[in-house]
Amino acid sequence: MTLVIKIGGAAGIATERVLDEIAAYLSKPGRDRRLVLVHGGSDLTNELAREMGREVRTLTSPGGMTSRYTDCETLRIYAMAVAGQINTELVAQLQGRGINALGLAGVDGRLLLARRKSAIRALTPDDRVQIVRDDYTGQIEHVNAQLLNMLLATGYLPVIAPLALSHAGERLNVDGDRAAAAIAGALDADELVIATNVPGLLRTVDDPTSLIRRIEAEHMDEYTTYAQGRMRKKLLGAQEAITGGVRRVHIGNAPLRELLSGSGTTIEASAALVAVDGKG
Amino acid sequence: MTLVIKIGGAAGIATERVLDEIAAYLSKPGRDRRLVLVHGGSDLTNELAREMGREVRTLTSPGGMTSRYTDCETLRIYAMAVAGQINTELVAQLQGRGINALGLAGVDGRLLLARRKSAIRALTPDDRVQIVRDDYTGQIEHVNAQLLNMLLATGYLPVIAPLALSHAGERLNVDGDRAAAAIAGALDADELVIATNVPGLLRTVDDPTSLIRRIEAEHMDEYTTYAQGRMRKKLLGAQEAITGGVRRVHIGNAPLRELLSGSGTTIEASAALVAVDGKG
Numbered sequence: 001m002t003l004v005i006k007i008g009g010a011a012g013i014a015t016e017r018v019l020d021e022i023a024a025y026l027s028k029p030g031r032d033r034r035l036v037l038v039h040g041g042s043d044l045t046n047e048l049a050r051e052m053g054r055e056v057r058t059l060t061s062p063g064g065m066t067s068r069y070t071d072c073e074t075l076r077i078y079a080m081a082v083a084g085q086i087n088t089e090l091v092a093q094l095q096g097r098g099i100n101a102l103g104l105a106g107v108d109g110r111l112l113l114a115r116r117k118s119a120i121r122a123l124t125p126d127d128r129v130q131i132v133r134d135d136y137t138g139q140i141e142h143v144n145a146q147l148l149n150m151l152l153a154t155g156y157l158p159v160i161a162p163l164a165l166s167h168a169g170e171r172l173n174v175d176g177d178r179a180a181a182a183i184a185g186a187l188d189a190d191e192l193v194i195a196t197n198v199p200g201l202l203r204t205v206d207d208p209t210s211l212i213r214r215i216e217a218e219h220m221d222e223y224t225t226y227a228q229g230r231m232r233k234k235l236l237g238a239q240e241a242i243t244g245g246v247r248r249v250h251i252g253n254a255p256l257r258e259l260l261s262g263s264g265t266t267i268e269a270s271a272a273l274v275a276v277d278g279k280g
Numbered sequence: 281m282t283l284v285i286k287i288g289g290a291a292g293i294a295t296e297r298v299l300d301e302i303a304a305y306l307s308k309p310g311r312d313r314r315l316v317l318v319h320g321g322s323d324l325t326n327e328l329a330r331e332m333g334r335e336v337r338t339l340t341s342p343g344g345m346t347s348r349y350t351d352c353e354t355l356r357i358y359a360m361a362v363a364g365q366i367n368t369e370l371v372a373q374l375q376g377r378g379i380n381a382l383g384l385a386g387v388d389g390r391l392l393l394a395r396r397k398s399a400i401r402a403l404t405p406d407d408r409v410q411i412v413r414d415d416y417t418g419q420i421e422h423v424n425a426q427l428l429n430m431l432l433a434t435g436y437l438p439v440i441a442p443l444a445l446s447h448a449g450e451r452l453n454v455d456g457d458r459a460a461a462a463i464a465g466a467l468d469a470d471e472l473v474i475a476t477n478v479p480g481l482l483r484t485v486d487d488p489t490s491l492i493r494r495i496e497a498e499h500m501d502e503y504t505t506y507a508q509g510r511m512r513k514k515l516l517g518a519q520e521a522i523t524g525g526v527r528r529v530h531i532g533n534a535p536l537r538e539l540l541s542g543s544g545t546t547i548e549a550s551a552a553l554v555a556v557d558g559k560g
Contacts, residue, residue, distance in 0.1 A: 108368075
């Protein structure tokens, strides 16, 4: 059983709880449990940037997707936040719980190789399209699954910061949800959990009773209209994970055990595909 | 042939040069070359702390050794500097030179396990002894050599940030030179190079012609009086490395090839010890 968990990465009670749940999950006897933890770091990056007196800017694509505007200096702050503070803190916290965690950034051993978008189209505040050239954001093209498999086989729990390597040897900001999806796909993971601060995909924003419990991946298109802001990337990540061979993706804010048994939004590979794949 | 190199870690021409030299060293055909890179990060930590409006403080032990006063917030800044910025930047720069570098902090996989000094004696400005209890500095007690050997055997070049793990699961600031020494000892390295910004140990400070070329480790005590400031920790590291089984330690600012052939200060295990060890 291979499980990939994506968490936000902000310090706090929610993170402590997930780490406790991971420790409990791994302490269960029985089948072989392989686990990889992927984290984000947007909030701390913004906080640090403000502390250093720098403006935090966002780019909106013509399709309406938003992303951090990552110029050279912002990339440096992002690296410090995700690989320096959050990653080492999560590793130490897990070690304190008796789990042999090992942190990696995507640059390490070419774990996450990405294509830099050297010219990206973004909307100006008055809705015109402009070209941005000094952005260090990337799209993951390859995951070094061999490295992760070796670490898992020797008893380490990989904790991964979404800082990818470009083909030219640059560090790149990549989306954490989509990084987790790419990693889950490359490891042929059974399940991907995307822990977040909302119950899952809601038909009506702010109404938890409108939670959509189950989506068959082939009908995903019918549901993307309900996704706002960050949820759009989570659904995109879910879709990429399923395409990559992951059986189930869970999105929500419930405890790990409950999410795994479907208390959030679960996106599933269609039954036919699962059967053909021999995993059904 | 196993070689451990310690560099300062500050971005700049000197670091670029060392990385070029490492690439050249590893591209040589012939014998099996295992290399581990360890870096520091004091300068960037100070720079960041100032940028965030925080005071940088130093502790002086009754014996005259100085170290960074690392309270909880300073530790966070230290982690961001060494593990977030410097480590990932060095890895990306090496990857850009075609070398499969993989960065680790000492917390990762219990690479550097250290004892936290929960109460340390330090001198006040007026030379009285005070006890400091909120310092996150440690003394390395164990190196996970198995992890490094596995990574080296599978073709990775480990790049190590001196951020150790305490027995209680805390992150600790450890001295980079002594971390490199402990790693070199644990790997049974042939040579340790401590690259710095002075030619080596000088009899007269600021007089490069007073360079001490060669020290037999058993006569080390006769030379420590010449060491000032940071050089004292480098000599201490050299002594620890030799005790750990390293054959030669080179300290200096010359190109790698020249340092390895003795152009800086070379501290050597005594001939008798080397012969007994079967390495002579």
